[in-house]
Amino acid sequence: MKKNLITLSLLAVLLSGCCGSGTATEPAAEPENAVIDAIMARRSIRYYTDTPVEREKLQKIAECGINAPNAMNRQDWEVRIVDSQEYFDGVTQIMKESMPFMVKTDDPKFRNGFRNATAAIFIACPDDESGMFLQNVGLMSENICLAAYSLGLGTCVMGGPAMFLSTNEAARPYLDRLGFSEGYRLRVVIAVGYPDEQPEARPRDPGKIQFID
Ligand SMILES: Cc1cc2nc3c(=O)[nH]c(=O)nc-3n(C[C@H](O)[C@H](O)[C@H](O)COP(=O)(O)O)c2cc1C
Numbered sequence: 271m272k273k274n275l276i277t278l279s280l281l282a283v284l285l286s287g288c289c290g291s292g293t294a295t296e297p298a299a300e301p302e303n304a305v306i307d308a309i310m311a312r313r314s315i316r317y318y319t320d321t322p323v324e325r326e327k328l329q330k331i332a333e334c335g336i337n338a339p340n341a342m343n344r345q346d347w348e349v350r351i352v353d354s355q356e357y358f359d360g361v362t363q364i365m366k367e368s369m370p371f372m373v374k375t376d377d378p379k380f381r382n383g384f385r386n387a388t389a390a391i392f393i394a395c396p397d398d399e400s401g402m403f404l405q406n407v408g409l410m411s412e413n414i415c416l417a418a419y420s421l422g423l424g425t426c427v428m429g430g431p432a433m434f435l436s437t438n439e440a441a442r443p444y445l446d447r448l449g450f451s452e453g454y455r456l457r458v459v460i461a462v463g464y465p466d467e468q469p470e471a472r473p474r475d476p477g478k479i480q481f482i483d
Contacts, residue, residue, distance in 0.1 A: 308419050313471060315424025316385040318463030322353060323389045327421050328462065332391060334417035338409040341402035346395055347410060350448045353389040357444065358382040361431070364440045372430060379466070383434075385426045387461030392432070392448050397455035407457045414460055424465035431459045 328351050335349060352358070362383040365372045373383045384390050391414060395403035415425040435445045436456045450456065 304420070305416075308416050310471075312415055312419045312425075313469045314426040315461070315463070315465045315467060315469070316426055317379055317466040318381075318386050318388055318424060318461075319466045320388070321464045323423060323462055323464070325351075325353070327418075327423065328353065328389055328391070331414050331417040331421065331423070331462070335391070335393075335410040335414040338406070338413040340406040340409065346401070346403050347406055348394045348450050348454055349410075350392040350394075350450070351389065352392065352448075355382075355388070357447070358384050358387070358390070361435065361441055361444050364438065364444075365434060368438060368440060369434060372434065384431055384459065385428060385461040386463075387426070388463040390431075390462060391460040392456055393458050393460070394448075394450040394454040394456045396453055398453075404457065411458055411460060418462055422464070423462055424467075426461040428459045428461060432456045435459075 332349050332351055336345065336347070340347070359382060362373060365383040366375065374380050380386065393407050393410060395407050411427050415427065418425045435441050435448075445456065448456065
């Protein structure tokens with residue numbers, strides 16, 4: 271008898287969950303908006319677990335990248351995906367020698383100078399400030415970050431390693447390995463991996479937004 275009562279109570283709880291708990295007078299709950307939720311919850315991740323990122327996922331998020339709006343759909347960008355730890359270690363070694371402030375070797379969780387990522391996406395565009403090339407790269411980058419977030423991955427857009435690779439002579443072989451076309455410049459590197467931290471949102475200034483009547 272007692273068992274039957276417990277079963278009935280459980281059923282009641284389950285049914286109330288399935289069929290809506292509100293009464294007719296309560297306002298309907300806001301529908302979930304997966305896109306807005308992802309935009310508001312995404313954060314830059316700088317620590318990652320050892321778990322490698324599946325190549326299918328890297329391919330998918332890069333495809334989301336190239337589906338970003340871009341000026342006249344000219345697609346003036348090139349994308350390279352690296353998941354070789356030997357590549358990250360090699361560049362990190364050069365960073366240690368020539369720009370030690372870029373690497374926190376005293377950090378026990380330090381893995382590499384790519385914000386400890388297990389994979390990274392390198393994006394280049396024409397080395398020409400007159401076009402809309404940088405805007406395209408920015409839009410692609412956010413698409414990549416949001417797509418990655420939706421697949422349970424963390425990302426960090428990084429200007430530092432992009433600048434390092436495109437200017438440091440000793441790192442030249444690593445830039446060459448990316449095989450960008452003549453006249454293209456590496457603009458941004460996006461760290462990708464399974465997050466090993468949950469940082470708080472950095473504050474935003476809503477005063478930057480103004481309606482003009
Ligand atoms: C163009 C660009 C360059 C950035 N460069 C770096 C970088 O070199 N290293 C880094 O750790 N974060 C870098 N960031 C990440 C920003 O620090 C981060 O987006 C910002 O602090 C806001 O934090 P959130 O992404 O968690 O919202 C960069 C972001 C952008 C858009």
